[in-house]
Amino acid sequence: MPKPYPTEFRDDVVRVARNREPGVTVEMIAKGFGVHPMTLQKWLRRADVDEGAKPGQSRTEAAEIRELRRRNRLLEQENEVLRRAAAYLSQANLPKRFYPLVSELAAAGIPVTVTCRVLKLSRQPYYRWLADPITASEVVEAYRANALFDAHRDDPEFGHRLVGEAMSDRTAWRIASSNGWFSAFGKPKRSKARRPGPAVHDDLCAVIDQGGRTRHVFAADGPNELWLTDITEHKTAEGKLYLCAIKDVYSNRIVGYSIDSRMKSRLAVQALENAVAMRGDVAGCVVHSDRGSQFRSRKMIRALSRHRMVGSMGRVGSSGDNAAMESFFALLQKNVLDRRSWTTREQLRIAMVTWIERTYHRRRRQARLGRLTPIEFETIMNTTAALAA
Numbered sequence: 001m002p003k004p005y006p007t008e009f010r011d012d013v014v015r016v017a018r019n020r021e022p023g024v025t026v027e028m029i030a031k032g033f034g035v036h037p038m039t040l041q042k043w044l045r046r047a048d049v050d051e052g053a054k055p056g057q058s059r060t061e062a063a064e065i066r067e068l069r070r071r072n073r074l075l076e077q078e079n080e081v082l083r084r085a086a087a088y089l090s091q092a093n094l095p096k097r098f099y100p101l102v103s104e105l106a107a108a109g110i111p112v113t114v115t116c117r118v119l120k121l122s123r124q125p126y127y128r129w130l131a132d133p134i135t136a137s138e139v140v141e142a143y144r145a146n147a148l149f150d151a152h153r154d155d156p157e158f159g160h161r162l163v164g165e166a167m168s169d170r171t172a173w174r175i176a177s178s179n180g181w182f183s184a185f186g187k188p189k190r191s192k193a194r195r196p197g198p199a200v201h202d203d204l205c206a207v208i209d210q211g212g213r214t215r216h217v218f219a220a221d222g223p224n225e226l227w228l229t230d231i232t233e234h235k236t237a238e239g240k241l242y243l244c245a246i247k248d249v250y251s252n253r254i255v256g257y258s259i260d261s262r263m264k265s266r267l268a269v270q271a272l273e274n275a276v277a278m279r280g281d282v283a284g285c286v287v288h289s290d291r292g293s294q295f296r297s298r299k300m301i302r303a304l305s306r307h308r309m310v311g312s313m314g315r316v317g318s319s320g321d322n323a324a325m326e327s328f329f330a331l332l333q334k335n336v337l338d339r340r341s342w343t344t345r346e347q348l349r350i351a352m353v354t355w356i357e358r359t360y361h362r363r364r365r366q367a368r369l370g371r372l373t374p375i376e377f378e379t380i381m382n383t384t385a386a387l388a389a
Helices: 007-018 026-033 037-051 059-089 099-107 112-119 123-131 136-154 169-179 265-279 298-306 319-335 345-360 374-388
Strands: 206-208 214-216 226-236 239-248 253-260 286-289 310-313
Touching (some): 007 026, 007 037, 026 037, 059 099, 059 112, 099 112, 112 123, 226 265, 226 345, 239 345, 253 265, 253 345, 253 374, 265 298, 319 345
Parallel strands (some): 226 286, 286 310
Antiparallel strands (some): 206 214, 226 239
């Protein structure tokens, strides 16, 4: 196939043919430039189309279409690379090595350059891997894995430290762990729950009885002497909702609470601030809680110090150390939370607030208060104290 004529040469021939003198034919000009007359006629028609004198596709438009087709083909290749890479990474049982994927895509017709650019890989290491796919270290690890498998099959009671192979304990553990080979007497799995941290306050509600056993006494001779606090949670269709409540032991009244969608330290701090705003002078009041991180936070400690209150904390994993508060949450669970399923957090929030303020405080009579509600008990006791004064 003959080489195409240069663009500049063709433009010059067309220019000469258009400006030829009278009596000079196209065939004569074609012969003078050494081209076929039909070729020159084609060039003249193409020039008319490029200049818009005749209908048709110009060279500029043709170049743009070729460029668009090229870019479209490139985008299709990149999308195919991303699709195959996502499917490859979703297979949890395969090692996440991209070089075999690059080879598979290259066999499917996608250039290595495109694949490496999309996956942000260097081509030179890939070509080195392609020349030598299995390295010496991988061969050594394969032999070690076979030895570990044979030892585990012979005696499953042996752990990775007792296989007798020439390798470090860490290497043996890594190979055995990645393949799921564990001793029959393996260590029990630990729970995902984190162990509570150390207490930042002493347990001021604990007393030792005559038998030497520790028990908790939740009693107060007046308001704002002993408060109990804890956090409960309940799920909705939108997610969990958390309630931090503070109860005055003297009247069993919920003197402050805070409700939020996240269980952070600010939840406990806000509940304490609300309680202080409702009760006024609370200096010297003991605030008893469990060892939750919210109550051990620096923000909570600073809030107690700011209001001149005293902190108290129970033991780890002992619900009886805060039994009086747990009993309130049990009532809330039975009367509100478990009565129905909740669609939104706002619905559950309104239900909890309504039950606390309207039912628990003003309607539910308690035997310990002489069959009075917490509001009635405080009203009567405060009036009596005022008259006595």
